[in-house]
Amino acid sequence: MLIIAWELTAACNLSCQYCRASASHEPDRDELDTDEAKRFVESIAPLKPMLILSGGEPLLRPDLFPIIxxxxxxxxxxxxxxxxxxxxxxxxEKIADSGVSRVSISLDGADAAMHDLGRGQGSFEQATKGIENLRGRVDFQINFTVTRKNQSELIRIFDLAEKLGAAALHI
Structure with a gap:
């Protein structure tokens, strides 16, 4: 299966210390507009890919759902x-109604003490609340990037993923 990961926007509500997307609080001026984004989607359709929409934070893009x-x-x-x-x-509910097949949520630790270190105070609580809101509506997975700081969290993050009902844990 072909997988296309599209960083749909640079806009993000967090300022993670290690952001690989160089996210900011504002969209990048060179991002595709709605019509261009839909044309891009139409151009890849013959390839029958799985399309992963990321960012930044894709939920900050006002035209996300028409694109989906x-x-x-x-x-x-x-x-x-x-x-x-x-x-x-x-x-x-809106995510589920749009036809999204899965949502991946990044967690950097199995509790706020570890996760909030790199993502900001309160982000663990907000992320796990988001996961609870998805449960029963759309499949979700947890993404966990192993670093020197959180490598001891591996078993705990696995246990948390099971407890929360994640469809997968991607490390």
């Missing part, structure tokens, strides 16, 4: 990669 709906209407399997902090009950 266009991709799904073309038979593309769509996943979201999110920090989870913005996922309210209402947004979880």
């Amino acid at each position: 709906r266009r991709a799904v209407s073309l038979g593309i399997r769509v996943s979201l990669a999110s920090n989870g902090t913005l996922i309210t009950t209402e947004l979880a």
